[in-house]
Amino acid sequence: MNIRFIGSETGLNTFKKLLDGRAYVSNGDDAKDALIFEISSLEVLYKIPKRSFGIPVFFYLTTPNKTVLSNIKDYQITGILFPPLNPDSIMNKMTRSKEHTIATVNAKDYETLRIKIIAKAENIPTLPTIAQDLIRLTRNHSQTAIGQVTAKIKMDQGISSKVIKLVNSPFYGVRKEIASIDRATMLLGFSSVKNIALAISLDQYFQKPFNMYKTTGQAMWQHAYNVALISSEIAKYLDQDSDALYMAGLMHDIGKVVMADFLVREVDCVQDEREQLGCDHAEIASVILNKWSVAPAIVDAVKTHHDADTDLYGKIVSYANKIDHDKNNAKDYIYQLNKDFPIKDMDILIESIQTCLSECIDGKE
Numbered sequence: 001m002n003i004r005f006i007g008s009e010t011g012l013n014t015f016k017k018l019l020d021g022r023a024y025v026s027n028g029d030d031a032k033d034a035l036i037f038e039i040s041s042l043e044v045l046y047k048i049p050k051r052s053f054g055i056p057v058f059f060y061l062t063t064p065n066k067t068v069l070s071n072i073k074d075y076q077i078t079g080i081l082f083p084p085l086n087p088d089s090i091m092n093k094m095t096r097s098k099e100h101t102i103a104t105v106n107a108k109d110y111e112t113l114r115i116k117i118i119a120k121a122e123n124i125p126t127l128p129t130i131a132q133d134l135i136r137l138t139r140n141h142s143q144t145a146i147g148q149v150t151a152k153i154k155m156d157q158g159i160s161s162k163v164i165k166l167v168n169s170p171f172y173g174v175r176k177e178i179a180s181i182d183r184a185t186m187l188l189g190f191s192s193v194k195n196i197a198l199a200i201s202l203d204q205y206f207q208k209p210f211n212m213y214k215t216t217g218q219a220m221w222q223h224a225y226n227v228a229l230i231s232s233e234i235a236k237y238l239d240q241d242s243d244a245l246y247m248a249g250l251m252h253d254i255g256k257v258v259m260a261d262f263l264v265r266e267v268d269c270v271q272d273e274r275e276q277l278g279c280d281h282a283e284i285a286s287v288i289l290n291k292w293s294v295a296p297a298i299v300d301a302v303k304t305h306h307d308a309d310t311d312l313y314g315k316i317v318s319y320a321n322k323i324d325h326d327k328n329n330a331k332d333y334i335y336q337l338n339k340d341f342p343i344k345d346m347d348i349l350i351e352s353i354q355t356c357l358s359e360c361i362d363g364k365e
């Protein structure tokens with residue numbers, strides 16, 4: 001440990017001798033681990049800046065002046081040393097406070113980073129109007145609203161052609177190729193068409209590098225889409241709102257879109273994110289989803305999809321996520337979920353999930 005002593009020659013020699021072999025004490029600038037100021041008078045005290053030095057700071061009091069003691073509270077210091085000095089207690093104080101200072105500095109860094117990440121999440125580009133309408137529909141199921149949204153999907157060439165491509169994937173089990181949005185709505189129901197359109201409208205957020213997540217934007221979108229489908233399938237067999245779960249699944253990793261701009265090392269899990277940035281993608285997703293006025297139950301599910309202690313929505317997304325990452329064990333995950341939440345027709349659900357997973361559904365042209 002390198003300690004810088006600022007004070008008299010006698011004081012410096014006292015500490016040098018006292019801590020000999022345990023710490024290096026000098027009056028040079030290079031000592032970075034701790035600072036000791038010798039306070040021999042009120043004038044000396046007044047010359048010291050009342051700011052944080054970023055390392056442990058100790059005042060070595062060699063004056064009986066009581067005003068010095070009463071003024072010390074205004075300074076950001078770690079402790080006071082009085083003669084007679086005890087080397088063991090000094091070293092203890094120095095070591096403990098050094099650890100404490102490092103922890104505080106890191107906590108401060110995390111806080112600054114977190115603020116920056118949240119600011120970026122709050123400034124994420126607004127959703128395309130079609131997606132905003134689709135999200136609003138989860139709260140308002142009126143026929144007029146449905147009609148308006150269908151019309152908008154039809155009008156948007158880019159979205160409608162991709163919707164048609166996706167509804168023809170084996171998961172939806174249509175025998176004859178579907179060629180129009182109206183036909184898709186008739187055969188699969190408005191809900192499926194609306195969900196697919198929502199998935200497609202989110203695609204633009206994933207068009208960036210995700211190197212620190214060791215994946216690509218295309219794979220990230222695909223994963224979101226799969227988790228959406230699996231979540232909504234599970235929801236159906238648990239008598240839950242499958243549209244809400246679809247949206248939760250679709251958006252569960254949206255926080256990574258913002259986190260990706262800040263990560264500097266590769267990550268494997270939420271713990272790695274927290275260690276690097278002081279927050280994780282689930283927390284950041286909740287900021288984005290609140291910004292997009294997504295229903296609170298969906299935001300909660302997304303926010304807690306990596307927590308052991310979460311409600312049914314969060315559990316469904318969490319299992320759907322595991323299933324998509326570990327496709328071969330899909331059956332085991334469904335059995336596990338069934339222990340907490342009894343699933344009706346478990347075998348049919350497993351079959352349906354396997355159909356969904358067996359196809360690599362590509363929403364891109």
Ligand SMILES: [Fe+2]
Pocket residue numbers: 252253281282305306321
């Ligand atoms: Fe996640």
Ligand SMILES: [Fe+2]
Pocket residue numbers: 223227252253321
């Ligand atoms: Fe995920």
